[in-house]
Amino acid sequence: MAILRGTVYSDPDQVPALQRQTESWILSEQAKRQLKKRAGGKEK
């Protein structure tokens, strides 16, 4: 999606960090808890 913005995907190394930042910015606290719980459940 950031493709049309032109710069972000010109450097593939930036993508994981951008994805983390975006998720951290957009996810609600409830969703973050839900994801943590799910990740914890998988580890057990």
Place this chain on the structure above:
Amino acid sequence: MAKSNSPEAAWALPLLHPQEEHGKRRLALLEAAYHIIATAGFEGLRTRGVAERVGINIATLHYYFPSKQQLVEGLSMLIGAKFVTLHGPAPAPSGLPALDKLRQEFADGRFYLSHHPDLLLVLQEFASRGKRDPQVQKVVDQMIRHWETNVEKIVSQGMRTAHFAQISVSTRSSGF
């Protein structure tokens, strides 16, 4: 190569996989123009060069695309069709549908970089040419609107399900 059979991609299939001669030749012309832009930039795009590459005369090309603008508009459809049908590997389901769609967008970005860098090159050519050519900019604006609508849909879905924070309309797509 990941390909989409989603309903959103249905419009693109007749364009990319035409059954009749007319559609096949139209696609060949668009692919030729696409290839020229990917290798020589917009500066290298001449309708005569496109016709030669497909092995037809210029008059026949004008039957399919009466003006260069119509060829450029056709190209934007081809680019759009490639974007809606080519996808990176689906990320592991998170349990949050909107987040999965968002992650798919990033997976697609990585996929285009590694497997279809030409797609990004052509897109960048459109964007830089658009700055000097209002007709091309019109096409770029349409592509951006389409992209923003898609982002809006994902964000709205995430907000409806309370998986995404409440974000004001003006910052939804610009935030990306």
